[in-house]
Amino acid sequence: MEFIYSTRNPDCPTAYSCEEAMHTRCEMLLPRMAEPDARALAEEVWAMVKEADERYSRFRPGSAISAVNRSAGAEEVEVDDELFTVLELCDTFRKATDGFFDISANEISRSSGRRWILDPARHMVRFSVEGMRLDLGGFAKGFVLQKAVNAVSAATNCAILSFGGSSTAAIGIHPLGSAWPVSVAHVYYADKAAHTFRLENCSLSVSGKDMHGKGHIIDPSTGNTVEKDGLVAVTGPSAMITEVLSTALWVAPEEKRKEILSAFEGYEAQDIRCLPDGTARVLTI
Secondary structure: OEEEEEOOOOOOOEEEEEEEEOOEEEEEEEEOOOHHHHHHHHHHHHHHHHHHHHHHOOOOOOOHHHHHHHHOOOOOEEOOHHHHHHHHHHHHHHHHOOOOOOOEOOHHHHOOOOOEEEEOOOOEEEEOOOOOOEOOHHHHHHHHHHHHHHHHHOOOOOEEEEEOOOEEEEEOOOOOOOOEEEEEEOOOOOOOEEEEEEEOOEEEEEEEOOOOOOOOOEOOOOOOEOOOOOEEEEEEOOHHHHHHHHHHHHHOOHHHHHHHHOOOOOOEEEEEEEOOOOOEEEEEO
16 A cells, blocks of 8 residues: 655645555545544555455456356355345346446356346355356446445545546545546547546546557447447446446447436436547537
């Protein structure tokens, strides 16, 4: 964990902390907190984030989701309360987004009618066919960020957290008295902002291709990586839901986006088209 405490502005001492987790750089800014309190809070949050990373990455052989992937095709697997809740939430969001948000990790998992079966009474999970695999990478970051927001909100009413720049949550307002300005980087120019959002008790999630023009999000209906230009940015109260929606809206065809978004009250989405001249076109979905 990196931790820096600055008193350069005596009216607003500020703590900055970061940690490498969830395959990205996680950062937080804690203004107007005493140094011992800020350090203790940062340690608490990063311990929680790293624990979740170890539990929900399918690329870690000892993770909880890896255990499910190894065995649930042949027999029922008992999981703890939180993982069962995560799987229930993912299935709920799959249905609410018309299937465009899906944690299936391979072709067998995405085949029609092949799903994970949940037994709420016993917290058991079973796959309907052998060979299925689940990947929580598109969900866990938002889920854990929301847990971090809950922990930080219990200690302060002024903070901002960012997981890799694509998932950001603002608590309260900026210490200077206005909303937190959060910029989305231009796809073609790393030093330019494609658009700046103003966040107040609000989360932001951005999905799309990276600076190298590479996509990593799978279209569940085809099993192929989504290949299209532009970014989708979603703002709203929950970091978990903005993460889900930015993924689903990025995958969904344009004619389906409004319908999907309408099922989530309090959330807004923008289609950001970065142009080669360094400007961007921003359209409300």
